Amino acid sequence: MTAVLDTQVLPPVGVRAGAFGNATHLACRACGAQSPLGPFYACMECFGPLEVGYDFPRVTRAQIEAGPKSIWRYAPLLPVPADIATFRSTDPGFTRLVDAGNLAADLGLRKLHVKDDSGNPTHSFKDRVVAVALSAARELGLNVLACPSTGNLANAVAAAAARAGIRSVVLVPSNLEQQKIIASAVYDTTLIAIEGNYDDVNKLASEIAGEEEGWAFVNVNVRPYYAEGSKTLAYEIAEQLGWRLPDQLVIPVASGSQLTKIDKGFSELIKLGLVEDKPVRIFGAQATGCSPIVQAYEAGQDVVAPVRPNTIAKSLAIGNPADGPYVLDVVRRTGGRIADVDDETVVRNILRLARTEGIFGETAGGVTVGVTAKLIADGDLDPDGETVIINSGDGLKTLDAVAGHVGPKTTIPPRYEAFTDFWKGYTA
Template identity: 75%
Template structure:
């Protein structure tokens, strides 16, 4: 048995029958074809959209993937761009002033495996990314989208790790960055972000309060690309690279079980999406696997819903030292529940 643990994060008016956002160059989003509402199925043209204009449901990127082989992927660079054919990025992404995160180590944890009574246990170590977390993956995809949308400001609400990733990526690309954080965020994380941007805005309240403010600004200000708000569909796709890498590093096999920390829940849903895409493309064998979500006890609305056997997620006020997991109203919580239940996994705290 193999188990993998990974590290732990506006309205629209165009439809799929309308032209794409003006000014987009051909191939700006690779093989991505449209945005589709997860709830009602409504389609939108690719653009800086956050939610479905019909039901305000979250948007998912749809693709028309080309034939991709293991050999083509393995010949690519040792970072997330080896999977560029499966991401909403242009074919020339490697020539952009972007970060190059990914293809991080998959460590065999024999001592921990013995303690837990597991035959084979692997830990995905994303601490070796440019700013030491998986957020560099999602930010790289968000920056590509922001560039294609001619954004003048690259911004985010954050519990810490995302702020660091956005500030560093923006500095490298030469775009103005603004990051919004809870005022009680750990001082070391504030210092890390301040190294790369002078626009660090501390907001009274928790992450959900910060996110609300960011959403309001995104809806009012032109030229602002909030990575996890109005370019969230593109941003979230970066987490798929964790799933791609795990499968490739296991010898193009899927794990039997995978445990993923849950804050917003996006990472878990995208790793599952990555596994399904690899199966569809014939790059891995179609086999059962179980997905488990892990939450901090002081901020565990998804775990509470799972244990209660209900579908609704009741928001909570975070009370945990795990600030990076302190999202009391997780945007993808209901989808985490669906995936963990469908695969025979669980959500625990």
């Protein structure tokens, strides 16, 4: 409604026209007050979280299909300029939607697809959100791309900044595993080790974001733009299904942003007439060792009490999830649910996904497959409904989770007789 707009909603001085495409303003998710498109992330009225609002033109399937094979094919639906594909980014997205017949049979589902985001440039869905945050940073004249992280986000920020030719700073706990440090430091990011845990790192990041000029902490001060990147998962799923919506989805939940943005993406496609309107039931998946939203869901509450994470699913280990209340709203409104599985089940389901579909997901993938099985057993997921699950990251980054659970079937000397002796017994 234009009536509620006031002069604040003009973009900051120096930002070019069309910098944010068809986005028109930021709106508070709590009180609805509008703010201008800028480096803002908290409502000026009530300090609530901000979300990007749009005035979409007509967008056609053909127009999208003629676009680049990356998230930029959906540029008209994102807070990015129309010429976004001419800037250097990692061009993430348009990952495989795998028709997962083997896993479907194993789980007892009629039709299942795995949206495999391990195919992104740094092998997690974070490349999507970082690419949109990078565009916002560029358009706002911010010249340092930064984040607090323990893994996927750090990889994505460091790689995107390298490709864009801008400076990046990644803050990590100093006790982070050496291999995770290498996988970000290789991009020549300014990696700063902080003597403390992830909460300490996060707090310091917010302080720097508040004090320093010109910094874009992707998940702090440009978070409203960043979060919009997850909508592309919804767009791709619909397009890859032949411009149809599935019946039900199971989505891993950390902050909860991905789940709420997939719901938002589907709504936008319906409003734009790009897909037929139909109910889509949305389910969330957490690890038992960090399941604050599940606890709120089961207690019938609207607010989420923070927990101290203790799970091998590190990429989902956010004890105080920013989008918790919105996740509760989406799963309740769509007839879904949010559920959890323990770490042993996570490992078993990483292996199940690999064994059935040849997809080696990270721990979050194990959480999602495990919760899918639980939802079927509990009668919550319809076995005849067309189902999509998200694999948000890559098993190569969480090898420790499965070490000790898999290995050689035998060790033999390099002689044919040794082989045949083993093989006869093995296949008997």
